[in-house]
Amino acid sequence: MRLDKFLKVSRLIKRRTVAKDVSDQGRVLLNGREAKPAADVKPGDELEIQFGQRIVTVRVERLSESAKKEDAEGMYTVLKEEYRKPDGPAFP
Template sequence: MRIDKFLKISRLVKRRTVAKEMADQGRVSVNGKTVKSSYNVVVGDVIAVAYGTRVIKARVLDLRETTKKAEAGDLYELVD
């Protein structure tokens, strides 16, 4: 699954177009490496998303094509 789609489905980012723009601007990294929006996410990856002055890190636990709002948190766990 593409990183921009995962960020949208997991609700770490509200819209896929915003997730795509963030990745293409270099504000998204996976396992310490900056990635583009076409990067394929696998279970176990640690994603870091830069929002202005703060960075959110999350470990991928599951991949799904669709999810409900209540289940979105099951796709990742926050990492320090």
């Protein structure tokens, strides 16, 4: 499944166009590497997504072409969530 579609279906990001823009800006890492919107996502992959000062790391658990709101959270597991100071390293 494409990265931008996974981000949208899993509801990590609300709109696919926003998911595409975020990954085009280099704010999404797939298994430690910068990922383009068309990157292939598989179960077991780790995604690191930067939302402003917040960085969320998730593991892909399963894929689905569409998901209800209740089912979307089961598509990933949050591994880590950290916040960065605007001009410094991450802090918990």
